[in-house]
Amino acid sequence: MIVVPLGIASATPTITRHLPSVALWREGSIFLFDAGENAQMRLLQAGLKRSKIDTIFISHLDIDHISGLVGLLATFQLQRREKSLRFVGPKGLKEYIDWHIQFSKLDVGYELDFIELEEGFDHAVVVDEEEYRVEARPLKHSIFCIGYRFEEKDKPGKVDADKASELGITEDEQFKALKAGDSLTLSDGTTVQPSDIVGHPRPGDSFAYITDTEYCPEAVKLATNANILYHEATFGENLEDKASMNGHSTASDAARVATEAQAKLLVIGHFSARYTNPFILLKEAREKFFPTWLATELRPIYTDPAHEKGIVQAKVMLKELSEKDDKKSTYKGGNRGKGNFRPRKKRMSSDRGHRRDGGGYKSRGEYDRTKRDDGRSTRSGSYDRDRESGSREHKPITPRPRYDDYDRF
Numbered sequence: 001m002i003v004v005p006l007g008i009a010s011a012t013p014t015i016t017r018h019l020p021s022v023a024l025w026r027e028g029s030i031f032l033f034d035a036g037e038n039a040q041m042r043l044l045q046a047g048l049k050r051s052k053i054d055t056i057f058i059s060h061l062d063i064d065h066i067s068g069l070v071g072l073l074a075t076f077q078l079q080r081r082e083k084s085l086r087f088v089g090p091k092g093l094k095e096y097i098d099w100h101i102q103f104s105k106l107d108v109g110y111e112l113d114f115i116e117l118e119e120g121f122d123h124a125v126v127v128d129e130e131e132y133r134v135e136a137r138p139l140k141h142s143i144f145c146i147g148y149r150f151e152e153k154d155k156p157g158k159v160d161a162d163k164a165s166e167l168g169i170t171e172d173e174q175f176k177a178l179k180a181g182d183s184l185t186l187s188d189g190t191t192v193q194p195s196d197i198v199g200h201p202r203p204g205d206s207f208a209y210i211t212d213t214e215y216c217p218e219a220v221k222l223a224t225n226a227n228i229l230y231h232e233a234t235f236g237e238n239l240e241d242k243a244s245m246n247g248h249s250t251a252s253d254a255a256r257v258a259t260e261a262q263a264k265l266l267v268i269g270h271f272s273a274r275y276t277n278p279f280i281l282l283k284e285a286r287e288k289f290f291p292t293w294l295a296t297e298l299r300p301i302y303t304d305p306a307h308e309k310g311i312v313q314a315k316v317m318l319k320e321l322s323e324k325d326d327k328k329s330t331y332k333g334g335n336r337g338k339g340n341f342r343p344r345k346k347r348m349s350s351d352r353g354h355r356r357d358g359g360g361y362k363s364r365g366e367y368d369r370t371k372r373d374d375g376r377s378t379r380s381g382s383y384d385r386d387r388e389s390g391s392r393e394h395k396p397i398t399p400r401p402r403y404d405d406y407d408r409f
């Protein structure tokens, strides 16, 4: 299983984050969890084929989680999709899609199957295939919202190839029968039991998708022992009240779910736009649950890295990687010889003293004045004079909040 976050913003996209959507790749098929605006572009950029989408799971009907659906349907139609497309989501999803198809006169040439869940349900197995199943439970948000658990059924145990050849088992059909649990009678009359060459069944991998919810026991049930738990962490601890008022989680709530569920890996996403640096959320989550990662758009997360690495490759450079590369090339041969240290910016020596006096962050205006020490700026000149005579009066500066205080989540 490969999980690829496509959009990790909440409510409003930011310059670096897209609206919520997560793709799950399994054996060549793609399962989409929510489809915010731009989901289809992000699929392309992630190196995932849109035509491989098998099922789309929708958590709830807030527009930021479904605004990418109609464009995707239109693309399927232009691609002449023939395979049916399955939707799982809250009641009303079909009506939403039907209306858009009708309004824009989309001639959908493939079948749409809907599995809709009504408010008040407590548990449902929404998909049950030969190799996997998907379970749904209600979450605790301001509107009806569903969490999902995608789990593979147990895989047959590994075959002991040496022992098999010793016993004279060579045909594929024979292996198939033994793997399926049937005993086999060989030409010499000996009977081979499956347990003779097939090991214990191996548990399948699991993925839980829990977004737009406060902490709730249902989330823990969905995430129990999950290999990958993708959980929203819209806010930090300082906005705990806001989180519960709006039916969202803090990073620490996500960590609590992961701890109680004994998940193997927690991946947090759905960040409020106010957190330009989501590492603060990572830090909070890791205090309670160490194996936590920040979701990064287009960066795949593997349940079996040894076999899965390279299957899904982003078509665009991930931001962090390209930045690192830039540093390497620009600062080669820097002070420490390692090549990835950025030279320290030259600031006037007055900067430090100034901060002590002011006890806060400098306003933009002050930066402009202190930055220039070459005498080209008249303001700079007068600043220096003031500083030397020690007569300059500093205006009190209110320290800025760490994040822009606009009210988005």
Ligand SMILES: [Zn+2]
Residues within 6 Å of the ligand: 010, 011, 020, 062, 064, 065, 212, 270
């Ligand atoms: Zn949301």
